[in-house]
Amino acid sequence: MADLSTSICGMKLRSPLILASGITDTTGASLLRAIRNGAGAAIIKSVSVEPREGHKGHVVQEFDDLSMINAMGLPNQGIKHAIDELIEAQKRTDAPLIANIYAGTVEDFGLLAREISKAKPAMIEVNISCPNVHDEFGTPFSALPEAAAKVTKEVKKNTSIPISIKLSPNTIAISQVAKAVEKAGADCITCINTLAGMLIDIDTAVPILSNLSGGISGKALKPVAVKAVYDCHEVVKIPIIGTGGVLTGRDAIEHIMAGAGAVGVGTALFYRGQEAFSLINAEMKEEMKRLGYKSIKEMIGLAHH
Amino acid sequence: MTLQKAMEMGVATPVKLPIAKIVDEAKDIKTFFFTHLLKSEPGQFIMVILPKLGMRPMSISSDNGAEFGTTICGVGPLSNAMMEKKPGDIIGIRGPLGKPFSGRGNHVVLVGGGYGSGPMAFWAERAIARGMDSKKIHYIVGARTKELLLFEERMRRAKVNLHIATNDGSHGYKGFNIDLLRQVIEEAKHSGNPLDMIYTCGPELMEKAVFDVAVETGTDCEISMERYMKCGIGICGSCAVDPDGLLICVDGPCVNKETAAKITEFGAYHRDASGQKVYYKKG
Numbered sequence A: 001m002a003d004l005s006t007s008i009c010g011m012k013l014r015s016p017l018i019l020a021s022g023i024t025d026t027t028g029a030s031l032l033r034a035i036r037n038g039a040g041a042a043i044i045k046s047v048s049v050e051p052r053e054g055h056k057g058h059v060v061q062e063f064d065d066l067s068m069i070n071a072m073g074l075p076n077q078g079i080k081h082a083i084d085e086l087i088e089a090q091k092r093t094d095a096p097l098i099a100n101i102y103a104g105t106v107e108d109f110g111l112l113a114r115e116i117s118k119a120k121p122a123m124i125e126v127n128i129s130c131p132n133v134h135d136e137f138g139t140p141f142s143a144l145p146e147a148a149a150k151v152t153k154e155v156k157k158n159t160s161i162p163i164s165i166k167l168s169p170n171t172i173a174i175s176q177v178a179k180a181v182e183k184a185g186a187d188c189i190t191c192i193n194t195l196a197g198m199l200i201d202i203d204t205a206v207p208i209l210s211n212l213s214g215g216i217s218g219k220a221l222k223p224v225a226v227k228a229v230y231d232c233h234e235v236v237k238i239p240i241i242g243t244g245g246v247l248t249g250r251d252a253i254e255h256i257m258a259g260a261g262a263v264g265v266g267t268a269l270f271y272r273g274q275e276a277f278s279l280i281n282a283e284m285k286e287e288m289k290r291l292g293y294k295s296i297k298e299m300i301g302l303a304h305h
Numbered sequence B: 001m002t003l004q005k006a007m008e009m010g011v012a013t014p015v016k017l018p019i020a021k022i023v024d025e026a027k028d029i030k031t032f033f034f035t036h037l038l039k040s041e042p043g044q045f046i047m048v049i050l051p052k053l054g055m056r057p058m059s060i061s062s063d064n065g066a067e068f069g070t071t072i073c074g075v076g077p078l079s080n081a082m083m084e085k086k087p088g089d090i091i092g093i094r095g096p097l098g099k100p101f102s103g104r105g106n107h108v109v110l111v112g113g114g115y116g117s118g119p120m121a122f123w124a125e126r127a128i129a130r131g132m133d134s135k136k137i138h139y140i141v142g143a144r145t146k147e148l149l150l151f152e153e154r155m156r157r158a159k160v161n162l163h164i165a166t167n168d169g170s171h172g173y174k175g176f177n178i179d180l181l182r183q184v185i186e187e188a189k190h191s192g193n194p195l196d197m198i199y200t201c202g203p204e205l206m207e208k209a210v211f212d213v214a215v216e217t218g219t220d221c222e223i224s225m226e227r228y229m230k231c232g233i234g235i236c237g238s239c240a241v242d243p244d245g246l247l248i249c250v251d252g253p254c255v256n257k258e259t260a261a262k263i264t265e266f267g268a269y270h271r272d273a274s275g276q277k278v279y280y281k282k283g
């Protein structure tokens, strides 16, 4: 029997699937729903110091079979309320709940790490890679190794909870960034956030999203994500949460073979509904049985020869 | 769902439609008609998109197969911009979205408040078009005053049982539509032909009062809920309700009595654009 239970950074997971940040997860109740539906852990929507309303307008559009582009603009309740949501939700489940923080300055990342630690999340994911708030905050920290390392150090200084730095494909060398954050003390990396992109409506000659550009997720992102995981696994020893385009059990195993220890799932919730987790879990078991694997751990990094 | 099915469903990009006709319904309330095959069911909604102003959920207030309407109340930037629109102006529309009312019930009462009367009137017209006897439909509409009542003429033409309440007594019963609801339920019970379904759409505290009457009288009911919706397609989570994280844009907006009973925030609070709780003011 294939066993889906595994562990990463001290977190025990009954499935390697983790609800990715920003997908139907602004409240604690939403995290619990993902867990009920079969996720091994769940990551809350990125939290900032102050509440944010996000972009107005056309913020998300699905495209070409199973892909999506979004520019939500990081709407969230702000740190104060997010702490309450996490504490209340954690009372109702044994599964690990993971925080996710976002800031425009290194200092604010430190402040958020210190504050969110009060909720005692199982891990803190650090979103240095949102492609959709460029106008407001400039180039994301994930674009350059030094900037990414600076944030990592500051966050580490402010918390004793394991941290995962969320990397971006929108950089010249993701493996260089991965190496830099590992050296700066990261316990884990999440690979990857969305890939910057644009859709244009040719009838009106206007970009479809109100923000003009957005982040690509879903199927179109998968090969980019798998390569990012592969490249990072080559150069770092810390575990990787592979994220991007996981819609089926096969996709999840691809990420694991590239080097992921756990797998984020986002856009699949749109295409397959809230039951995406249980469906992908079942498909993984099926594939593992077919291929003769008994555990998640034995498949990690198998594609590296 | 299976991936195959998801692929077959394809993707829905917004359409850009010229306004075919605009009808003034009441002060700052207008219905916008579009000539388009929307294929919607009563209770579903669309996203109205205006460049720079945003994308906002609006209920479908009529759809006869050739033309659909949405009834908008001017309350803020986007809805007020709609009030300035003229026939021929182009509007971005995404939909139909969400779960409609079920259509169940052989003797039903529709309770609408404000622009929530739109989906109620649409429900009546669709049911009649499908063969329901108009005398088996009660339409209760309430407003502060006569000028704010919606779709009275339209429902008179549909020949449903019409019950009108105004708070100031300027038209129909003086009082709240909840009082009328109790009366209608009582009368139907005494005449030996009890009501078997209540549908409601309107301000949340009114809906909650209707729900309480449904529980009290043991009548089935369905409610169209409103929550802040940023995407309308079940991806962003802004419309999630406590305690189970149901997404009102895809698991609703129409919910049945059992579901409504489990939503602890129903009638208590909703969330704003950032996700912070906003408590309803009682009374």
Ligand SMILES: Cc1cc2nc3c(=O)[nH]c(=O)nc-3n(C[C@H](O)[C@H](O)[C@H](O)COP(=O)(O)OP(=O)(O)OC[C@H]3O[C@@H](n4cnc5c(N)ncnc54)[C@H](O)[C@@H]3O)c2cc1C
Pocket: B045, B055, B056, B057, B058, B059, B060, B070, B071, B072, B073, B074, B075, B076, B077, B078, B079, B080, B115, B116, B118, B225, B226, B227, B228, B229, B230, B253
């Ligand atoms: C399922 C559903 C159906 C609706 N049907 C109608 C309708 O038929 N007619 C109608 O006039 N209005 C309807 N609304 C409400 C309508 O979406 C808001 O009034 C509108 O978005 C206001 O936008 P604004 O830019 O004009 O004003 P804003 O100043 O942005 O908002 C005014 C108020 O509307 C609410 N609101 C704003 N944006 C949203 C949003 N994206 N989702 C939910 N509430 C919001 C806020 O609570 C705010 O207090 C519906 C809402 C939902 C969720």
Ligand SMILES: Cc1cc2nc3c(=O)[nH]c(=O)nc-3n(C[C@H](O)[C@H](O)[C@H](O)COP(=O)(O)O)c2cc1C
Pocket: A020, A021, A022, A023, A045, A046, A060, A068, A070, A072, A074, A100, A127, A166, A192, A193, A194, A216, A217, A218, A219, A221, A243, A244, A245, A246, A264, A265, A266, A267, A268, B235, B236
């Ligand atoms: C609508 C939407 C909102 C997102 N919001 C966030 C966010 O707030 N913080 C974050 O770190 N990532 C965010 N992401 C990125 C996802 O967590 C994930 O990295 C990406 O979507 C790739 O995974 P997927 O292909 O499974 O969706 C968002 C993605 C989508 C589609």
Ligand code: FES
Pocket: A024, B228, B229, B230, B231, B232, B233, B234, B235, B236, B237, B238, B239, B240, B247, B248, B249, B250
């Ligand atoms: S509005 Fe985005 S999930 Fe419902």
